[in-house]
Amino acid sequence: MITFVQLLISGISVGFIYGLIAVGFVLIYKSSQIFNFAQGEMVMFGAFLVWAFLNLSIPPVLAILLVLGIVALAGYGLERFPLRPMIGQPILATIMITMGIGVFLRGLALLLWSHNIGIKYQPIITEKTLYIFTVPVSNVTIGIFFFGLILVILLSLFFNRSRSGLHMRAAAESHQLAQSMGIRVTRAIAQSWAIAGVVATLGGFLLGYVRGIDFGLTDIGLVAVAAALVGGLESLKGAILGGVIMGVAQTFTGGYIGYGLKEVIPFLIMVFVLIFKPYGLFGLVKIERV
Amino acid sequence: MRRASGIFDTSYIQDMTIFRTKYYSAGMVLLILFFLILPFFVRDFWLAFISSTAVTVIALQGLNILSGYCGQISIGHTAFMAVGAYSSTILAAQFGVPLVLCLPFGGLGAAFIGLLFGLPSLRVKGYYLALTTIAAQYLIIYVIKTPFPEVTGGAIALNVPALKIGNFEFQTERHFYYFVLVMLALMTFFAKSLMRGHVGRAFVAIRDNDIASEAMGINLYQYKLLAFFIGCFYAGIAGALWAAYSRVISPDDFTLMGSIWYIGMLIIGGVGGTLGPFSGALFIGALREICVIVGPYISSMIPQIGAQISASLVEMTFGITIILFLVFEPRGISHRWEIMKESYRLWPFSY
Numbered sequence: 001m002i003t004f005v006q007l008l009i010s011g012i013s014v015g016f017i018y019g020l021i022a023v024g025f026v027l028i029y030k031s032s033q034i035f036n037f038a039q040g041e042m043v044m045f046g047a048f049l050v051w052a053f054l055n056l057s058i059p060p061v062l063a064i065l066l067v068l069g070i071v072a073l074a075g076y077g078l079e080r081f082p083l084r085p086m087i088g089q090p091i092l093a094t095i096m097i098t099m100g101i102g103v104f105l106r107g108l109a110l111l112l113w114s115h116n117i118g119i120k121y122q123p124i125i126t127e128k129t130l131y132i133f134t135v136p137v138s139n140v141t142i143g144i145f146f147f148g149l150i151l152v153i154l155l156s157l158f159f160n161r162s163r164s165g166l167h168m169r170a171a172a173e174s175h176q177l178a179q180s181m182g183i184r185v186t187r188a189i190a191q192s193w194a195i196a197g198v199v200a201t202l203g204g205f206l207l208g209y210v211r212g213i214d215f216g217l218t219d220i221g222l223v224a225v226a227a228a229l230v231g232g233l234e235s236l237k238g239a240i241l242g243g244v245i246m247g248v249a250q251t252f253t254g255g256y257i258g259y260g261l262k263e264v265i266p267f268l269i270m271v272f273v274l275i276f277k278p279y280g281l282f283g284l285v286k287i288e289r290v
Numbered sequence: 291m292r293r294a295s296g297i298f299d300t301s302y303i304q305d306m307t308i309f310r311t312k313y314y315s316a317g318m319v320l321l322i323l324f325f326l327i328l329p330f331f332v333r334d335f336w337l338a339f340i341s342s343t344a345v346t347v348i349a350l351q352g353l354n355i356l357s358g359y360c361g362q363i364s365i366g367h368t369a370f371m372a373v374g375a376y377s378s379t380i381l382a383a384q385f386g387v388p389l390v391l392c393l394p395f396g397g398l399g400a401a402f403i404g405l406l407f408g409l410p411s412l413r414v415k416g417y418y419l420a421l422t423t424i425a426a427q428y429l430i431i432y433v434i435k436t437p438f439p440e441v442t443g444g445a446i447a448l449n450v451p452a453l454k455i456g457n458f459e460f461q462t463e464r465h466f467y468y469f470v471l472v473m474l475a476l477m478t479f480f481a482k483s484l485m486r487g488h489v490g491r492a493f494v495a496i497r498d499n500d501i502a503s504e505a506m507g508i509n510l511y512q513y514k515l516l517a518f519f520i521g522c523f524y525a526g527i528a529g530a531l532w533a534a535y536s537r538v539i540s541p542d543d544f545t546l547m548g549s550i551w552y553i554g555m556l557i558i559g560g561v562g563g564t565l566g567p568f569s570g571a572l573f574i575g576a577l578r579e580i581c582v583i584v585g586p587y588i589s590s591m592i593p594q595i596g597a598q599i600s601a602s603l604v605e606m607t608f609g610i611t612i613i614l615f616l617v618f619e620p621r622g623i624s625h626r627w628e629i630m631k632e633s634y635r636l637w638p639f640s641y
Contacts, residue, residue: 035417035420081617082613082616082617085617086616086617089616089620091363091416091417091420092357092361092363092553092557092561093557093616093620095363095365095417095420095553096553096554096557096612096616097612097613097616097617099550099553099554099612100554100608100609100610100611100612100613100616101609101613102550102609103547103550103554103605103606103608103609103612104605104606104609104610104613105609106547106605106609107601107602107603107604107605107606107607107608107609108602108606109602110598110601110602110605111598111599111602111603111606114598114601114602115598222424225421226421226425229418229421258436260432260435260436261432261436263428263432264428264429264432267424267425267428267429268425268429270421270422270425271410271422271425271429274410274413274414274418274421274422275409275410275413278413278414278418289501
């Protein structure tokens, strides 16, 4: 029973990170109808970038803010080239353009950091074991849980209350309508890429803090993509829920069955959900006409 | 398609003929002769390059049928190659069947697994289908790695028996070169013929608009599954050939990155034509070799860069190449080649 609760809590806290990364993915899809297959590489690259900046002799908070700024700028730039020409292109092209970005990021990371094996962040808080109703839980897990929760709340506030968040939601509904209301759609798309980059970097930082920084973070980013599909591509809360489902499923299979299956179970869940509910749990069912 | 000046097609048969003029036929004969006598003039390095490129082209033909003609995007192509490689190897190693006879079985094994993963294509399409094929990639490699390590060798490499026909054993690069090229010719001929018939037309119709094609009487499920069957059959054959050629296989040969490379090669070569796989595989193969050669020079000039300079250089150039092609020439090298032929024919009044 104690193991069960432990696994559940760590599953939910990892799940929030997946959900966070999935939100970035959903944002890009909603605003520009482009599936960002580079999300995994963005997570990996962000984690490495934070590590590199933390090694400079500047205060850690400043370093992280600096990285987030750089990543947001890069997201802005990515929209201008190569993504703007891709709007309305065939699916194969849009898939491959994001994959091309991913492959490039991967190559760049290999070039810069391939000799850094088994690296970890400096611990920010000293690890202690807390007891919640006699269940021992690490305070890092709880910290990540609350950090993830705060970020999710901040994101939803941004989309529901702030001006540019509303612009992005309008652009997601319909490009033409948004344009006729005086919203710059390209800017909204660029902002969604910037936010996706920031969110992926934060997710990479949190995941890297838990499990160390390596190139395996790419696969974890893909798990977040699967989570977004399970939740339904149009829904932000679906993305969070999908992430939590994936996180819990992963920790349970890892805890009770074995490590090998842990890597695969999210995709297994995704295939089953797609077969029975093709548009995910909260997705909009599309009616197609010729 | 535009013919050379003075040649007119007066029937559909003439219009569809592959070798329409005697120059085409002569060119084909010359090409075959060139590849026949090539091994007597060049080093083994080039033969190895051509053989591995030929295996890649076979796999790409399958991907071209599945994703290029039928529009069902697959990002799990190397996983299906792995199925082919492993099933033929296990059949040969455990049951003592000659490896040559195992090649088609490798193809069939991959084809049936492909059918299984093609099933979601009946419900979902586009991006969603692409992700289920990524799932196929992870699931298949997991099945190879974990549950039956005594059969599949687990995560460790598996030795492949020697390729023999009768008493003749394929040992040198030259032997494999001929074998692989014959296979390539056969598979290309098969793909070309299939895509010229009603199957190919149905595939193109499904790619362009599946609902409209269903309304016009094309059995969508049957043809989508057929596309998965054929495409994965090609992948299986290519995987089995690769296993026979490299003599040792491990799950790490068949990664998600590999599948991404295949789609990239297809895009760069040109989607939906027989020439695309050839030009894409050659272009990327050459690019990769250049990066591998140039890499050490750069790392000797700037020693503080990591040891994996070649690998990172290969991936970075590949990523940039894909992006540039998609933005500036989305129809690939083969389209550019067609344009060049056109303008040559119309010279000096080309436009």
